[in-house]
Amino acid sequence: MNSHYAEPRSLPEPAHSPAPVAALLVAAGRGLRAGRGAPKQYRLVDGHPVLARALAPFLAEPAISRVVVVIGEGDDVLYADAVAGIDDARLAAPTPGGTTRQDSVRRGLRALARDGFDGIVLVHDAARPFVSLALIGAAIRKLGDVGMAAIPALPVTDTVKRTDDSGHVAETPPRDQLVTVQTPQAFRFKPLLEAHEAAEAAALHGFTDDAALMEWAGHPVATFTGDPANIKLTHAEDFRRANARPGEVLVTRVGTGYDVHAFGPGDHVWLGGVRIAHDQGVVAHSDGDVVIHALTDALLGALADGDIGTHFPPSDPQWRGAASAQFLAFAASRVRERGGRIDHLDLTIVCEAPKVGPHRDAIRVAIATAAGIPVEKVAIKATTSERMGFTGRREGLAALATATIRLPEAE
Template sequence: MAVAALIVAAGRGLRAGAEAPKQYRRLGGQPVLCRALAPFLAEARIGPVLVVIGARDDARYRNAIAELGEGERGRLLPPTHGGETRQASVRAGLKALSEAGFTGAVLVHDAARALVSPELVHRALVATRKTQAAIPALAVTDTVKRLDADGRIVETPPRDRLVSVQTPQAFAFAPLLAAHEAAFAAGADGFTDDSAIMEWAGHEVATFAGDPMNLKLTHPEDFIAAEQRLGRSLVTRVGTGYDVHALADGDHVWIGGVSIPHTHGVTAHSDGDVGLHALTDALLGALADGDIGSHFPPSDPQWRGASSDRFLAFAAERVAARGGRIDHLDLTIICEAPKVGPHRDAIRARIAAIAGLRLDQVGVKATTSERLGFTGRGEGLAAQASASIRLPEPE
C-alpha cells in the first residue's frame, strides 16, 4: 500500500516568541522544518511527501529546503498553501494529494515536532497496515483536573485511562479525506488533531507507543529544552532474558509470536511463548525494570492464556517512555523439535512488528542441546535472548 507524508507547517507560531514562524527557526543548526522532514524523506516506504505552508511563506520555505540534499528535495511535492486553522491546512493538503491521484495511507505530522525519530515513523507505518486510524500516545503521569468556566475543579479523571497524543498520526487516506470534507460541510471546526475528526466521523482510533523525545515546539522554553535534548548523549545498555516451558498435551506451540504445529503444547499460564518471554525479560533487564513476572504475575488470572505479544509490546513501550531506543533484539530457541528454521523469517517479522523495529534489528537462531538435558529429552522448550538499547544519560 502506498504511503504519503503530509507535513503541516502553515501556522504562525506566535507563542514561540520570534518574528519568523517557528518552523523556519533554527534548531541545532538546522531549520525546524528540515529536522521534521528528515525521517520521512529518509524512509523508503514513504512515497510522496507534501508540506502545507503559510500563504506568505513561499520564500521562507524555499530557503529552508535549500539546506536539504538534492535527493531529499527531489522527493518533495510542490508545497500547498494552508488555511487559517490547522484543520483547514490539513484539508488543503489532503485535497492536493487527492488531485495528484494519491490513494493509500497517509501520515500527518506537525512540523513543530522537529525531534520526531525514525523509530516513531516506523511505528506509524506499521499502524497503517493494521487499522484505518492510529495515533502515537504516551501515558499521563501527572494528575489531571477538569475545570468549569470559573476555574473550579469539577472532576479528577482516572489517570490510568488518559494519554497525551502526538504526531505523526496514521490514517487510511480516503476515510480521512472524507471525514475532513464532512466536517467542512457541517461547519464543524476547532478540531486540534486529525484523530478527533475521525472520531467525530464515527471511526475507531487505535494507539501505538509515542516518544517522550518527540517534543512539540510551542513556547520559547521549548526551544531551549529541544536544544538540550539534541545535545544530551545516549548510553548503551544490554539486557538478557531466559525462559523455559515444559511440553504437555496439545497440537501447537507459540514461538516468537508464531503458532507452529507440533505433537505437543506447553504448560504455561499465558500462551507459553518462550521466545517472547525471553525477549521481554531482556528489554526489562536493560531498563533495570524488574522482570516479566513482576509486571505480569502468573498469580493474576487476567493473564491466563494471554497472548505474549502484549508482554513484549509493553516492554518496548517502557523503553520508549524513558526516551530510549531499541537497537537490536537477538533470540535463540533451544529445542529438539519442532524445527524453527522454516518459520525463522515469520518469527523475525512478527517480533519486529510487535516491538516497532526494522527487520534487520531482529536476529533469530535455533539450536538443539545434542539430546542432553530436558530439551534434549524432548521434555520442554527453552529460549535465551539479548536486547541492546540506548537511553538518555542520567542527569
C-alpha cells in the first residue's frame, strides 16, 4: 500500500504573512532503523534524494524568506550531492547538528538568531519528503491566527492502550481525544528559541518534538488538519513502499501548454522564475511569467485536471502580482499526489527580446526547483518569429511547453 499517495486536493490558499517566515529542516539523524546504507535523508525515493524532495515545497513557498538545513557531522558531501542543482539564495549554508534532534533544532535556531531573524519558524523533519505546499501554507496561516505554536494533527483511528512495566494494559485512553502529529510545526521564533535554551539550561533532553517543549515552557499549542500523505520514512519497509507500486502500471502521458503576454510599461520580465532586465514589462494579473504558465498548463493537461485559469482564476484578487513558481509547484504536487512521476519538461520561448541564452541555465534551475525534479529533466529552447506576427513586432512574448509524466493505472 502506498499511503503517501492521495487523491488530488483542493487548491492551496496563498500563505500571506505579516512576519518574516523561515524554515528549519532537521536532517542530522543517522536513520539506523531504516537499515544499512546512507542516512535516510540522503537515500532515493523515485530517483530523488529524500532531502531534496522535502526542500522543494519550502523553496516554492514565496512567503518563506530563509531556509536552514541542520545536517550531521561528516555529512557535508552527502548534503552537497543531495542539493546539487538547487540554486536559491534563500537556502543558507548547512548548520552542523547535535547528538539529538532537540540539540540539532536548537543549533538551527541559533543560526537563524545569528542572522538577526525574528518572525515565524517552521520546523520540519527532512524524513517527511511528501510534505505539500498546501500544508506549509496552512501552518503559516494557522500560526497567524493563534499566536505561539501550531502543529498539524490527524485523528487516531486505532484503539490506543497504555501498558505497565509488566506489559499488561493499564489504561485505554478515549480515542476521540487522541491525535498523531506531524511536521512542519509552526512557532513564533523567539519563544521557541527561549524554550530550547531553558530546557538546555535545565539539562532536559527528552523532548521528541518542539511542540512538547513549548508545552513544557507553558505556551498553548494549537492544532490544524494534517495530511495523510505526509508520512515519515523511518524503516526500510517505508522506503520499499515508497518506491514500489504493486499491481500498478505507470502509463506515459503527454500534456502541452501555451501562454502569451503583451509587453507594457516596466523594466523587467519574469521567465521561468528568473527576473530579467528589459526595457518593458508585461501586462498580466500575476507576475506574467509565460514560461511558468505554459509549463503549469502542460502538467495539468497531462493530468486532465483543467488549466491554470481553473485553479488560479485571474478574477481572484489574491493572485494579483503572485509569483508564478507556486503555480508550477502546485501542478507538480498534483502529479505526485496521483502517484505519478515527472519525466521531462520541454519548453520553447518565442520572442525577439530579451535574449534568453544568457539566462538559460538559471531558468532551468528555477524550474527544476519549483517542480521538485532534477535540472536534467528540464529543457529550454528559444527562438524568434523572424519578425513576423506580434512577437516579431516586439509586441509581446510567448511560450510553448510539453510535459511528459507517468501515472499509475491498475492492471
